[in-house]
Amino acid sequence: MKKIITLLAIAGLLTLQSCTTSGSFEIAPVPTTEVFEVTTSFNSNNNFSRFVTLNPPIYSSDVVLTYRLSGSNSQGDVWQLLPETYYFNDGTLDFGYRFDYTNRDVNIYMIGNDLQYVSTNFRLNQVIRIVIVPGNYAKSINKKSYSDVITTLNIKDSQIQKIDL
Structure with missing residues (x-):
């Protein structure tokens, strides 16, 4: 039995080596990485949220990461991954930032009890x-x-797309 399997494997390799293709073929597009930047203010007029439409829509397999510029230091800007939560000294929730997304949009919003009083x-x-x-x-x-x-994704600052509303 081993000899037959070995013989079939060798025949398959020889057959595949002699194959050639003529013409062209298409390769499926590779999903692209994009970075969008938006500057927003959270207030009662916008229900403490910012809705960003993605045009064109992203692939359903893509993942959306959202970061907030929280400051800077000697090494540059400091970005915080959302969700981000702040607590009072007694451990209860003060406020936080959250987001959700579909393949067509991202909604960034604040959570908390008295958001109008957040600094x-x-x-x-x-x-x-x-x-x-x-x-x-x-x-x-x-x-x-x-x-x-x-x-890791080899994104340059010049590739960041600023969204203005």
Whole structure:
């Protein structure tokens, strides 16, 4: 039995080596990585949320990562991965940022009890980056680090698309 399987394997290899193709064929497109930047203020007029339409829609296998610019230091900008939560000294929820997405949009919003009283440093002119990650890369990158994500996906600052409303 082993000899027959070996003989069939050799015959298959020889047959495949002699095959040639003529003409052209199409390769399925590789999902592209995109980064969008939006500056927004969270207030009662917009229900403490920002809705961003993705045009064109993303692939259903893509993963959306959302980061908020929380400050800067000697190494550069500091980006916080959402969700992000802040607590009072007694451990109860003060406020936080969350997001949800579909293949057509991303909704970034604040949570908390008295959002109108959250410091304006956390509500006004917030810079948010939305990173669309192809599904095949999503498991192999350090999502907590914006820098690692951008480096792994080889994204340059010039490729970041600013969204103005």
